[in-house]
Amino acid sequence: MEMSAALAEDRRTDAAPGEATPVLALENVSRAFGPVQVLFDLDFDLRAGEVHALIGENGAGKSTTMKILAGYLAASEGRILLDGRPVTFASGEAAEDSGVVMIHQEFNLAPQLTVEQNIFLGRELKRGWRLDHKRMRATTLELLAALETHIDPRATVADISVPEKQMVEIAKALSRDARVLIMDEPTASLTSREAEILFRQVERLRAKGTAILFTSHKLDEVKRIADQVTVLRDGKRVLTAPAEELTENAMAEAMVGRELSDLFPPKTPADDGDTVLRVSDLTVGDDVRGVSFDLRRGEILGFAGLVGSGRTEVMEGLIGARQASGRIEVNGAPVQIRSVEDARAAGIAYLTEDRKERGLLLNQSMRQNLTLLALPKFTNVLIDGRAEEAALDRSIEEFDIRAPTRNMLVGNLSGGNQQKLLLAKIMLADPQIVIIDEPTRGIDIGTKQQIYHFIHRLADAGKSVIVISSEMTEVIGIADRVVVMRQGRVAGELSGADVNEDKIVRLAMGLDRGDRDNG
Amino acid sequence: MANVTANTARRGGLRVDIRVLGPIVALIALVIVGALMNANFLSYGNVTNVLARSAFIGIIAVGMTFVITAGGLDLSVGSMAAFIAGVMILVMNALIPTFGISWAVILLGMATSLIVGMAAGLFNGLLITKARIEAFIVTLGSMGIFRSLVTWLADGGTISLDFEMRELYRPVYYDGILGVAWPIIVFAVVAILGEIAMRHTSFGRHCAAIGSNEQVARFSAVHVDRVRAATYVLLGILVGLATIMYVPRLGSASSSTGVLWELEAIAAVIIGGTVLKGGFGRVWGTVVGVLILSLIGNILNLTDLVSPYLNGAIQGVIIILAVVLQRQKKADR
Known part of the structure; x- marks a missing residue:
């Protein structure tokens, strides 16, 4: 109330909880x-x-x-x-x-405008015919403070991270002083900590009498x-x-609509395979400093940590999508990875957390998306369309991709099916090392189960998998070993019975000092 | 909602795609209108004339299709053509004392044209990809540079090919095989190769990927900068090729050569259904677009219904209409 008082007078009539008319x-x-x-x-x-x-x-x-x-x-x-x-x-x-205000899952923010301009887009505060910059700045700061984030109101939305965008989207909705949210x-x-902040705001709004759909x-x-x-x-x-x-x-x-058991497949004990990937002293810009870890054959290695702890940056540096320095060995031999193509040649594939901006071409068909990474395999001067169609058939079958038509634009697929298609695309390049960033973000529980089982089958087939996840249960449920990151460094490494929520959180928050030379 | 039933499978088949049919219907309508209005319209002479004149813009527009599909733009092609023509003529004139009036001079002139075109395209492409300057700005700049260079080379006047040389070179524009003029043959070959490259090679696929989302392309092991620069180089070479056909027609180059070609080429690409923002390109559509634009001019010249001076206005209306139709398709979706 106090923070949005400047925005609008209380439009509610009387809104006691449990009122008869919806x-x-x-x-x-x-x-x-x-x-x-x-x-x-x-x-x-x-x-x-x-x-x-x-x-x-x-x-x-x-x-x-x-x-x-x-x-x-x-x-x-x-x-x-x-x-x-x-x-x-x-x-x-x-x-x-x-x-009636809606917070969209696909962000409805203008990327070139600042955080503040976005929050007030279409509802700019004015003094006479001029914009009242001072009042907008003050209100923006109040809104962001209530959400306990440290986003700069002057930052351009294109430059802030995905969770920060979500916070801005929420701040924007809060500023509208909605009766229905x-x-x-x-x-x-969001991470669980950020989600908790959001829930406090939701509770505050509920107490004020806002009707909320969640x-x-x-x-x-x-x-x-x-x-x-x-x-x-x-x-x-x-x-x-x-x-x-x-x-x-x-x-x-x-x-x-059916009984749901075994969300996670049972873990098969890691049988100390050879080291497939050894990363030493990887530094990526200002985000990641001196990260080292090993990955063994047939292993599922979890990467945990808060959003912004540098997990994604490590992987993007590793596959050559960002400038990085450090030593990378694949199967014991040092490799230079300067571009995604080098990574592909080294047998490393990365499935991005941002499937809409980095993973899939939303305005193209499934076929074009599926074969984009592995296109050289389908090309001998000309692209073999028939081989592509056959690959699409196999992928639809193997990954259970459900689409009404084959020619459908990928942007019209549901999130779960997009994710399955993205997995299929990565796997088509036949990588030896598969890095999956947030494998189940925004995906329903049935599809989640399918994806977990798929990841597990990959490891069983001798591939090595890295799973980055902000969902604690996911990391614990699927990984054999977990690297926890904090502020761009490896905070510690956990394996066996140590892979539990308490240990991970303590490392991620900096409460525990892990034994770093564990791997 | 995406995975409900299979009964939507028919939808694609039943629905008529206005983006596919629109340009073709417009072209057929123009042919019918032309045929009804003037008996000479479908004569061999007129058809050859229209097609041969379309060839310059057409060859350039095929290259432009790749540039636009990859999310770029090139405003410099008209000036580039004039500059290439100027350099080519100067080189040929300079070679006459050594080689005499011979085909060797013509072949060297052609090579010059292609090399200068390639270099000019590379200049644009590198500035855009390495210096990371917007394509619009780079090519607006190079448009001025090329135009000014040709004016300087011509010393404000006209650069003319040696008269005897002209007689030898003339057939490259005016002759052909089996009654089909050389420019038409070259245009057809370029268009067919272009269509194949766009649809069936990884180069075409990569152009569409970059135009639709550069980040996704980068994360899919596409060499974004290399492919993007290649589209400008390809366009430059095609401008050189068009110039090879153009020089024998007039035998000269001046500061007014190739004026507004860039706009005609871009317009043809857009009318043909390629998306201006990139991500989707269609070479055959571009060919149809070129033909539509030149048929309008031709019909206005043959009939006295509307003043030929209004040619530009009618072309403008068609361009805007084409984009409106594209929009509508998007809204339907």
Whole structure:
């Protein structure tokens, strides 16, 4: 309240928690895209002072539901009720004018503008006809301080990291002083610490009487923050219940529609294979200093640490996507890696955490994306289109990529299917060492399970895998050995029974000093 | 929502893609209009004339398709053509005392043209990739440089090829095989090779990848700078090739040679359906675009319905219309 007081007078009438009329509701809403129906006869309520979680697998219809609520999509059938009265939002802006604000998963930020300009985009504070820079700066600082981040309001959005962008997107929504706040997987790119800060803000808004819609693939978060939970499956509502009556397992099973066991495959004991990759004293710009580690054949090595601890930079330096110095040995022989092509030649493939900006060409078809990295294998002066199609067939089969048509643009695939396609693309280059950065970010639990099992099969087949992850359970569940990074250095290395949440967190936060010469 | 059913598989087949059909329909309509308005329109002489004149812009536009597909732009091609023509003529005139009026001089002149074109393209390409200056700025600069150099070489006037030499060289523009003029043959070969390169080689695939997202291309082991520079070099060589065809037509070069060719070439590429921002290119579309532009001029010349002075206006409307249609397709999606 105190921080947004400058922005707008309190537009709420009276919004006591548990009030009878929902602030925003869907009544028998259906939606079809062409012949494909994605929502069936959906009822959904958002009440003041209540956090309502909407969960489901990728493609269950969550995004469509949120976009209809926030005015970005129209319903094919059914009604939208605002304070009990039917409304039609002509656009997202119209919905915002009624106090319905959405935080997008794909960031809606102008990359060339500064953080401050983005926060006030379209709602600039003015004094007369001139922009009131002073007041905007002060408000921006307040908003960012409330989110406990140290982002510079003058920084250009293109230059800040993914989690920072998420924080800016959240700050922007908070500045709108919303009656209804719709959050599309706000924590997907945040660490648990940052997520915790976000949850405190959510609780604050709930106490103020804001109605909040929250989606996440992390069910512990849902359990932690939600009052109500609605589960969607294949465009239909499966259940709505108070969060306290549902266990995480019950939620997962309702989403998937089957019993879910063994999310992680059982670990096979590491059989001390030869060292495949030895990195010594790798320094990457100012982000990474003197990092050394080994990777053995058939091993899954986890990389843990806070976002910004330099994990991604290590790998990007290793594969030649960033300027780096240090010694790299593959199979005992030193190699020079100056470009991604050198890395490919050395048998190293890197699957980026940023699949939309670094991984896939969103406006091209699956085939073109699939073969881009391994194109030389398909080229003998001319590209062998038939071989490419055959490779696509195999990849669709092997990775269970589900797309309505083969020629579909990759940008229209769901996140899970994009990730599977990206995996297929990397594997097509037949690497010996596979580095996977955030393998399951923004992906539903069913697909997660598939990806974990796939990673495990890779290791069983004698490939060596590095998995970078901000999800603690993921690192613990899949890795044989874990390197923990902190502030651009290796804070320690854990293996066997030491791979547990407590040890990792202590190293990542700098509470413990690990024995560094462990490898 | 992506993985619901298989019954959407038909959608691609049923829907008519306006980006594919649009330029072709426009071209056919122009041919019909032309044929109805003037009996001479479809005559051998007129068709040869239109196609041969299209060849210069056409050859350049094929190269431009690759540059634009890779997310670049080249404003310098018109001035570059004039500069190359000037250097080529000066070199040929200088060689006459040694070799006499012979094909050796013509062949050396052709080699000069291709080499100067390649060097000019490399100049643009290196500035863009190594010095990291925007393509628009670099080629705006080199446009001025080339134009001014040719004016300087001509001392403000015209650089003329030796008269006897001209007679020997003339057939390269005016003759051909089996009644098909050389420029048309060269244009056709360039277009076919270009189409194959765009669709079926890794060079074409890499251009589209860079134009659609440079970062993704880099992370996919594409040599972004090398490929991008190569598109400008290719364009430079093609400008040289076009100049080889152009010089025998007039036998001279001046500061007004090739004026506005860059805009016609860019317009042809866009009308043909290549996306100006890069990421998607279509060489056959560019060929259709070139033909559309020259047919409009030709029809206006043959009929007195609209003043030929309005040629530019009508071309302008067509360019804007082509982009509007592209937009619409995007909105449908």
